[in-house]
Amino acid sequence: MRGCSRRAGRAARKRRQKCESSIQSVSLGHQLQYVRLRKFLHQRGFTSSLLQPALFTDTGRGLQTLKTIKPCQLIISLPESCLLTTATVLSSYLGQYIKSWKCRLSPLLALCVFLVCERHRGEASDWFPYIDALPTTYTCPAYFADGVLAVLPAGVRRRASEQRRAVRELHSSSRDFFGSLQPVLSQPVEEVFTYEALRWAWCSVNTRSVFMSHPSNNFLSGQDHYALAPFLDLLNHRPDVQVKASFNDATRCYEIRSVSGTVRYQQAFINYGSHDNQRLLLEYGFVAPGNPHSVVYVDADLLCDVLRGDRSLDQKRKFLKENNFVHNLTVSSDGPSWRLMTALRLLSMPQTLYRQWKAVLLGQAVCEEREEWSVHTAVTLCQRLLQDTNAALEKISDLLRQCDPAVREQLDVVQSLRQEERCILGRCLEALRGTVRQPDEALPCQPDDNDDDDAVS
Structure with missing residues (x-):
């Protein structure tokens, strides 16, 4: 699943039309x-005369419109009978094993187990x-291979490592339950429920499920909001597309309605949410x-x-952490975020x-010299x-x-992520260029090089 977006406006529309x-x-x-x-799906009550699976040169597999939308x-409008949910799993041959297990499974694990078993049955x-x-x-x-992890931005690398570790831990901690399923398997359980098989199922659920709330039950633990939606999950994401998507309790169908429409024979898109590219990579x-929601995070x-060089840095970091100002410090194409500059x-x-630190976090201005220092530091961070981005691309x-x-x-x-972030950083530096001192001018001092009693303005 991939996506693209373009800026609004007449020129942007012309560029998009030319691109499309x-x-x-x-x-x-026609493929089998x-x-x-x-x-x-037809046997379960779903038909579609609007869309067909197609391979696109820019996004890969997706859905093409056969008529103008x-x-x-x-x-x-996908009937409930076509959705794969935990209700599907609990009503299947796996239901008795899940219901009688000593510990309640998570909805995610229940779906993963079902996918692995069904793939095994062929x-x-x-x-x-x-x-x-x-x-x-x-x-x-x-x-991701280790070499791929190594070229990710630092923050993404940590979360990517956590994702790999979480899947391995899920596989390891579930081995006893997997063993209980031997009666429904035609091969030894360790050959069916491999780490690779669970990883495939985990990614299938996490990248392709739609949000659908389900009532709690006595057999599963945690929130249950997953639904795998065949055919519908072929729709790709584009940040500038608007759709309305939800389960319709009246029709008992999961429905997607276009907001702006789509021209005939073009690819139909949906919107997964206002996610930046780091989140799209991690989750999907x-x-x-050209994602307008993308930013670069300052680790x-x-x-x-x-x-x-700041002698009071540890105390300042502690103060920022206590006031929830350590995370989500970002820069965009327009410049540093308000959180970062604050x-x-x-x-x-x-x-x-x-005594004045709290006032600054609440938006009170600082003196011109310290504002200059803040902007110069933002430039240094971007550089x-x-x-790091250029080294990673090499x-x-x-x-x-x-x-x-x-x-x-x-x-x-x-x-692709690194190239997008290189563009963002380049534009951010351009935005900052006119606000910093020229090279022959003196730069602001380090905060604690000067222990005067400067006041905030």
Whole structure:
């Protein structure tokens, strides 16, 4: 799943129309797996004359419109019988094993177990047409090789490592339950419920499920809001598209309605939410080019490294943490975020003005010298981030020349993320360029090099 977006306006619309006219597509509707999928869904009450599976040169697999979709028109109405939920699992042959297990499974694990078992059953599975249409691999961090993790931005790298670790821990902690399912398996359980099989199922649920609230029950633990939606999950994301999506209690269907419409034979898109590219990569395994929601995060370690000469840095960090100003410090194409500049203004102040730190976090202005120091520090942070990004892109280029196809797909996604972030950082530096002192002018001093009693203005 991939996406793209363009800025609003007449010129942007012309560029988008030109781009869309150059995008090629090939229908996939005649392929056996999609013929089977349509037949499977038709038997459960779903038909669609508006959309067909197609392969697009810019996004890969998606859904193509066969007719012009008008604003507010219903794109898809998928009956409840077509949705794969925990209710499906509990009513299946796995239900008795889940209900009688000594510990309650999470809804996510229940769905993962069902997917693994159904894939193991092959064509004997009622859900085989859907299982067969799912990707065989993903470009989520859970799949990333160590070399791919190493070229991620620092914050993403930590969360990607956490994702890999979480899937491994889920596999390890669930082995006893997997063992209880031996009676329904035709092979030894350890050959069916491998780490790789659970990883595939975990990514399938996390990247392809739609949000649908379910009532709690006595057999599963935690919030249950997953629903796998065959055919509907072929829709790709684009940040500038608006749709209305929800389960309709009256029709008992999961419905998606277009807000602005789509021209005939173009790709139909949906919107997963106002997510930046780092989140899209972590949760869905793709990056949206030109994503208007994208930012570059300033890692706390980088901030400390740039400001390591400040003798009161530890105390300031503690104060920022206590006031929830350590995380979500970002820069965008328009410049540093308000949160980042506010944190830098606080960091610009000497320890002697401790009594005024809170006022700065609440938006009170600082003196011109300390504002200058804050802007200059923002420039330094952007330059350091840009250096890291360029170094990572060089490393990615080297890795692409000597990797296998699976790793190449992973590197392509990370390369897209890094390229988008390089553009953001370049534009941010341009935005800051007119607000910093010229090279021959004296730069503001380090906050605690001068213990005067400067007042905030």
